[in-house]
Amino acid sequence: MKPVLPRTLRSAVLLLLVVGILFLSLSGFLRPILGIVMDPFVTAQRWLSQRFLAVYDFFTLPRDVTDLLQRNAILEDEVSALQSQVIQLQEQLREAEVLYSLLDFARARPQEKYIAAAVIGLDPSPFLQYMIIDHGSDDGIRHGMPVVTQQGLVGRIDAVTASAARVQLITDSGLAVNVRLQRTNEEAQIMGSLTGEVTLEMVAQDVPLESGDILLTSGIGGNFPGDILVGQVLEVEKTETALFQTASVQTAVDFTALRAVLVISNFAVININPLIPTPVQ
Amino acid sequence: MLVQYLSVPFMLIFSVLQMTAISRINLLNGSADIILLAIAAWGIREKGRDVILWALMGGLMVSFISAMPLLSPIVPYLATALISRLFQERVWQSPILSMIIVVVAGTIIQHIFSILVLQFTGLDIPLMEGLSEVTLPSLLLNFFFLFPVFFVVNDTARLILKEEIYD
Numbered sequence: 514m515k516p517v518l519p520r521t522l523r524s525a526v527l528l529l530l531v532v533g534i535l536f537l538s539l540s541g542f543l544r545p546i547l548g549i550v551m552d553p554f555v556t557a558q559r560w561l562s563q564r565f566l567a568v569y570d571f572f573t574l575p576r577d578v579t580d581l582l583q584r585n586a587i588l589e590d591e592v593s594a595l596q597s598q599v600i601q602l603q604e605q606l607r608e609a610e611v612l613y614s615l616l617d618f619a620r621a622r623p624q625e626k627y628i629a630a631a632v633i634g635l636d637p638s639p640f641l642q643y644m645i646i647d648h649g650s651d652d653g654i655r656h657g658m659p660v661v662t663q664q665g666l667v668g669r670i671d672a673v674t675a676s677a678a679r680v681q682l683i684t685d686s687g688l689a690v691n692v693r694l695q696r697t698n699e700e701a702q703i704m705g706s707l708t709g710e711v712t713l714e715m716v717a718q719d720v721p722l723e724s725g726d727i728l729l730t731s732g733i734g735g736n737f738p739g740d741i742l743v744g745q746v747l748e749v750e751k752t753e754t755a756l757f758q759t760a761s762v763q764t765a766v767d768f769t770a771l772r773a774v775l776v777i778s779n780f781a782v783i784n785i786n787p788l789i790p791t792p793v794q
Numbered sequence: 795m796l797v798q799y800l801s802v803p804f805m806l807i808f809s810v811l812q813m814t815a816i817s818r819i820n821l822l823n824g825s826a827d828i829i830l831l832a833i834a835a836w837g838i839r840e841k842g843r844d845v846i847l848w849a850l851m852g853g854l855m856v857s858f859i860s861a862m863p864l865l866s867p868i869v870p871y872l873a874t875a876l877i878s879r880l881f882q883e884r885v886w887q888s889p890i891l892s893m894i895i896v897v898v899a900g901t902i903i904q905h906i907f908s909i910l911v912l913q914f915t916g917l918d919i920p921l922m923e924g925l926s927e928v929t930l931p932s933l934l935l936n937f938f939f940l941f942p943v944f945f946v947v948n949d950t951a952r953l954i955l956k957e958e959i960y961d
């Protein structure tokens with residue numbers, strides 16, 4: 514018996530049917546029908562999946578938690594190790610910055626030779642402004658050598674051992690430094706005090722002293738080389754009856770944050786005491 | 795005896811600590827003195843008769859480090875040691891109270907003595923300014939470090955004395 518439809522026509526109808534269904538599906542007309550057909554399957558799959566995952570978690574989670582705890586501990590150790598490394602590196606960076614700035618200062622004054630030293634302590638007595646550095650006579654440091662930083666004058670070497678030295682700061686009440694006012698070129702003297710404050714003294718009444726005036730070492734007296742920054746005038750005190758005017762001084766060096774210093778090793782301290790006339794009795 | 799030799803490492807550690815850390819902790823112009831605190835803490839103990847040795851050791855080490863006139867730091871430490879023994883005999887039931895009194899007396903003696911010695915060497919240090927600007931803040935800082943030093947010294951003493959009994 515001959516088929517009702519020829520094979521080619523049947524194929525064409527089938528193709529049209531598939532294309533039609535595809536078209537209907539893509540255009541969204543089949544969504545309600547698909548929803549009705551698929552929803553029970555999706556619900557069943559969700560239910561099964563939830564139960565399976567619950568059972569899976571029940572058997573696998575304790576082991577995973579242990580693994581995670583171990584891993585967490587390892588990571589925490591690593592984090593602490595890295596944090597301490599970061600702190601060390603930051604510290605090294607800070608030291609390097611200090612040393613670079615000291616190097617810049619040394620390069621700017623090529624006529625002087627420097628020995629770099631770290632500050633390792635302060636005098637135990639609160640009445641004295643001294644500090645201890647980690648270089649001594651073995652490194653060429655001698656009594657009286659001036660001590661500076663890139664900021665300015667720090668003080669002078671007061672006592673030396675083989676591997677350490679004690680520095681008398683310019684804020685100490687026992688140290689006087691001869692200075693020069695940069696603007697007017699007038700000579701004066703700075704004195705430290707018990708509280709670490711520095712005052713400018715021996716400035717004649719007719720000298721125009723102003724707040725903000727820069728003070729440099731004068732080199733007079735032979736204890737310090739000239740033209741090292743000391744600080745600037747903060748507040749001028751001028752009284753009519755006084756012989757000299759005085760002023761409070763802001764030092765260029767921040768002594769509370771001092772970490773490293775430079776000792777000027779080729780400066781010969783001149784002892785002028787024999788030249789000072791003594792009263793005849 | 796082991797206890798007598800203990801003063802050397804103890805004072806060495808306290809001197810280094812004082813120089814590197816404690817002296818940097820300032821209140822106004824004052825700073826704490828943990829060597830004095832250690833001497834006081836050792837002296838108020840019942841078996842702290844060798845505190846004079848501690849005072850001598852502490853004084854010698856500070857003399858070596860400090861710019862104070864040679865051997866002058868020994869005197870206030872010896873005075874503190876003597877006061878601590880005096881209080882140990884009288885207020886032995888309350889060591890903390892003894893410690894506070896000894897530290898106050900020791901600090902004041904130390905500072906007055908330091909000012910007088912420095913004045914004698916030619917420095918211009920007014921006594922009243924020194925007491926108000928340095929001594930009072932130092933006293934407060936000494937109070938701050940008093941309890942930690944007291945407990946460290948006492949625990950160490952207990953540990954060492956226990957060892958001695960078995961020796």
